[in-house]
Amino acid sequence: MYIKNETSVTGIEISKTAIELAKKNNVNIDIFHGSVTDMPFDQKLYDGIFCYALIHLLNHNERVKFIKDCYNQLKPNGY
Numbered sequence: 019m020y021i022k023n024e025t026s027v028t029g030i031e032i033s034k035t036a037i038e039l040a041k042k043n044n045v046n047i048d049i050f051h052g053s054v055t056d057m058p059f060d061q062k063l064y065d066g067i068f069c070y071a072l073i074h075l076l077n078h079n080e081r082v083k084f085i086k087d088c089y090n091q092l093k094p095n096g097y
Contacts, residue, residue, distance in 0.1 A: 028064070030054055055080050057087040066097035 029049040031037050037049050050059040054072065067088045073081055 028062075030057070030059065054084050054087075057084065058091055062091065063093045064091055064096060065093055067092060 027047045029040075029047055030053075031040075031049050031051060032053050034051060037051060040047075040049065052059065054069075055076070069084075069088070073084070076084060
């Protein structure tokens with residue numbers, strides 16, 4: 019899905035209920051079902067990765083892996 023300025027969005031969500039609610043509310047984006055600790059879900063490189071209210075929920079080792087996984091899926095000069 020492209021949102022407003024043609025930004026393509028992909029999500030990761032651990033809650034199947036949340037994914038179903040998104041679909042019911044016409045949020046038509048690709049959403050991987052699972053935990054960020056199971057990244058990567060694909061081999062795509064992204065221009066930017068946004069994480070909201072998540073890192074504090076992970077233990078130290080999960081945080082380190084998550085940050086590395088995000089970095090490894092960023093395009094050069096990505097955000």
